[in-house]
Amino acid sequence: MIPVRGFEGKTVAVFGLARTGLAAARALLAGGAQVALWDERPEGRAAAEALGLPLVDLTTADWTQFAALMLSPGVPLTHPEPHWTVIKAHEFGVEIVGDMELFARAVNAAPEHKRPKIVAITGTNGKSTTTALIGHICASAGRDTRVGGNIGVGVLDLDDMHGGAVYVLELSSYQLDLTSSLKPDVAILLNVSPDHLERHGGMEGYVAAKRRILLNQGKGDTAVIGVDDPWGQRICTEITAANRRTIVPISASKAMGRGVYALQGLLYDATGERAVEVADLLRARSLPGRHNWQNAAAAYSAARGLGISAEDAAEGLMSFPGLAHRMETVGQLGRVRFVNDSKATNTDAARQAMSSYPKFYWIAGGQPKTGGIDALADLFPKIEKAYLIGEASEAFEETLKGKAQTLACGTMEVAVAKAYADAAAKGQDAVVLLSPACASFDQFADFEARGEAFRVAVQGLTAPAAKGARA
Template identity: 85%
Template sequence: MIPVRGFEGRTVAVFGLARTGLAAARALIAGGAEVALWDEKPAAVEAARAEGLPVVDLKSADWSRFAAVMLSPGVPLTHPAPHWTVEKARAAGVEILGDVELFARTVNAAPEHKRPKIVAITGTNGKSTTTALIGHICAQAGRDVRIGGNIGFGVLGLEDMHGGAVYVLELSSYQLDLTSSLHPDVAVLLNISPDHLERHGTMENYVAAKRRILANQGKGDTAVIGVDDPWGQQICTEITAANRRTIVPISASKAMSRGVYALDGLLYDAGGERTAEVADLKRARSLPGRHNWQNAAAAYAAAKGLGIDAAEAAEHLMTFPGLAHRMETVGRLGKVSFVNDSKATNADAARQAMSSYPKFYWIAGGQPKTGGIDSLGDLFGRIEKAYLIGEAAPAFAETLKGKAAAVVSQTMDQAVNQAYADAAAAGQEAIVLLSPACASFDQFADFEARGEAFRAAVQRLANTQRGAA
């Protein structure tokens, strides 16, 4: 754990007692602060009490005694309406922040020789893979690396810092909305496409949240910016004009005179006097497809920004084992392979997996995002049949009508069983692809739980098939 500094002897309210909130509460206590914990879920409150943590009903509390309120990132800050904790904090003049901001302040307050290196990664798609890939390169290069944030452990639950540590942090727009003083040595902005607009209100607000990852960088820092979308291109142009840091554009769709780019699976570094081919990504089994080539370009550029030798960074790209829930093959029955892409929580993310297979049996649905799957229309011809689950099932079935065969399965087990039956009956090599293009919260706690449900359904099916044999 990283003890939080700056609130010694003062009381910080903590709302939201899932992974992030509990880690923050423990870290605040370890740093000398008092805490007052609350959650709207009685089970979460009881779990905190059972751990001996101080629980206070924040709805009836005196907010004037709080130095700050630490919100879990899932709590609405502005849209669709400010949460009641936000309204109470503002009325009492209480500062609102998140766990990443607590981490940032603790780092900033540390003596120079004890400050770790920080790599921060955001983007609409590819964050988790890129974060894990950078962490892998750093570990293989002998760095003392800790990976967390929006992936794995909450940042304050990671091992305490020292001057030789490297924190590689995936950051969501929700987390960045609650962060103001984070200073990454390397900031990575992969891409931007419409997402979470129900939470941010407008595309402009969403872009502004993502852009906060770059706000505190200066001379000596590195900004890695994806330029394959108009928002990233504009941001790269604007910060290049400011000329305060090393800027590395990345692309998976075009050659560039400077930066790092991938074309047809070949990774090029245009950062020196001449452009050099540094890796053949088609040989990296865990990095298939153009979207992963962008992730690899970002990870390579970030590693160089940390001072890792270019040849070593390229070498370690090739040994990346892959990421759970992102185009992860979880089983095979006869000629049918099952691919878990539960991390695809919007249409753009689903496009990446769908584009990687010429034909597939598609399990999709969940809590729908703005725009649904309309933008995937050019890929509908690849769908052998769709098996639709969750809240989005009726709308997705309507979108696919006349364009691809589809059935409303509703549950994960039913979808897996139906998809396998159809794929096996075809008698040829086939892919059953879970790539939901939706959030998971209608049926599952998170995308990880959804992916594990898919894995478990495949295992049950395999057991049934073995029993029948």
């Protein structure tokens, strides 16, 4: 745990008692603050009570007693409309912070010799793989590495800091909206495409949130920016003009005079006097496809920014074991392979997996994003059949009408059984692909829970049971 100081003897309201909120409450208490915890969900309040943490009904509390509001990143800050806790905080002049901001303040308050290195990663797609990949490279190079944030362990639940530690942190746009003083030694903006627009009031708000990862960098820091999309190109051009830090453009689609790029699976470092081939990514079994080449370029650039040698960085790319819930093979039954890509919560992410297979049996659906799956129309011919779950079923069925066979399945268990039965009946090599192109919150706590439900359903399959599921 990382104790959060600066609120000694003061009371901080904490709203939202999932992983982030509970970790923040413990960290604030460890730093000498008092806390007042609340959640509208009974299960959130029960989790706090089980840990002996103090509950205070914030709907009736005296907000003049609060020094700050620690807001869970899932709670709306501005759009589609501010949450009632946000309105209350503004009314009483209470500062609103997130867990990343508390972490940043803990780092900034530490003596110079205790301050760790920080790598912060964001982007519409690829940030979890890139975060895990950088963590693997750093650990393989002998660094004391802690990986967390929006992936795995909440940042304040990571081990306490020291000067030799490296924190590799995934940040969502929601977390960035609540972060103002984080100063990463290496900041990575992988890519930007439309996502969470209803939460940020449109594309400009979303881009502004992502760009906050670069907010406090200065001389000696490194900014790694993907330039394969127009927004990334624009941001890279703008901060290059500011000329306050080392800027490393990355690409998985073109050669560049300066930066790190991948072409046809070969990774090149052009940050010196000439471009040098540093890795053959076609040999990296856990990094297939162009989208992973961008992730590899970012991870290599981050490692170099931390002073890790090119050779050690390249070796880390080769030995990376892969990321759960991202194009993860979770089982094989006969000639049917099951691939868990639950992390694909939007169409751009789903495209990456769908583009990797010539044909597949597609399990899709959940809580739909703006635009549905229209952007995937060019990939519909690859779909042998679509097995639809969750809120998006009806809309996806309408979009796919006349373009691909569909079956409304309702639940993950039914979708897996029916997809397997159809794939096995063909008597040839086949892939059952969970790549939902949707958020998970209509049926699951998060994408990890959805991926685990897929894994469990696959493990529960037997040939007779699956055959019966066709009826």
